[in-house]
Amino acid sequence: MKKYELIEHTADVGVKAYGNTVAEAFVHVAEGMFDIITDESTIDPVGEYEIMLDAPDLEQLLVDWLSELLYLNGAFELVFGMFKVMISQNHLSAHVYGEKYDVKKHRMGVEIKAVTYHMLQVSKEDPIFVQVLFDI
Numbered sequence: 001m002k003k004y005e006l007i008e009h010t011a012d013v014g015v016k017a018y019g020n021t022v023a024e025a026f027v028h029v030a031e032g033m034f035d036i037i038t039d040e041s042t043i044d045p046v047g048e049y050e051i052m053l054d055a056p057d058l059e060q061l062l063v064d065w066l067s068e069l070l071y072l073n074g075a076f077e078l079v080f081g082m083f084k085v086m087i088s089q090n091h092l093s094a095h096v097y098g099e100k101y102d103v104k105k106h107r108m109g110v111e112i113k114a115v116t117y118h119m120l121q122v123s124k125e126d127p128i129f130v131q132v133l134f135d136i
Helices: 022-037 058-076
Strands: 004-009 012-018 047-054 078-088 091-100 121-123 129-135
Touching: 004 022, 004 129, 012 022, 022 058, 022 078, 022 091, 022 129, 047 058, 047 078, 058 078, 058 091, 058 121, 058 129
Parallel strands: none
Antiparallel strands: 004 012, 012 129, 047 091, 078 091, 121 129
16 A cells, blocks of 8 residues: 555645554655655654644644644754654644754755645545645
């Protein structure tokens, strides 16, 4: 099974990510997002950060998850390449691993401005997937 695929959309770019569980799909969509921002394969798991989120539904949880990662990326210049996610009901608990962005090490990708609600999907049925578009 492929982890994710990029979705081209007029002025946006998106990710459709798959998994055996919803939590695994959340991991793969985060990997896809950081592959857009920089080459995710060059990120070393130097620092560990904990993220805890609650939302009224899985769609909002997905937006909040990616928005939190985007906030850490923008505010602290962090890039992440490894994610451990647990989801119970509408609660997410995650440990994310990465390092400070280094122009000499990480390629410059596309700047993501925001996570959007356009075409947002979370499927808990087979196939399990999540889909999101980013404003670039």
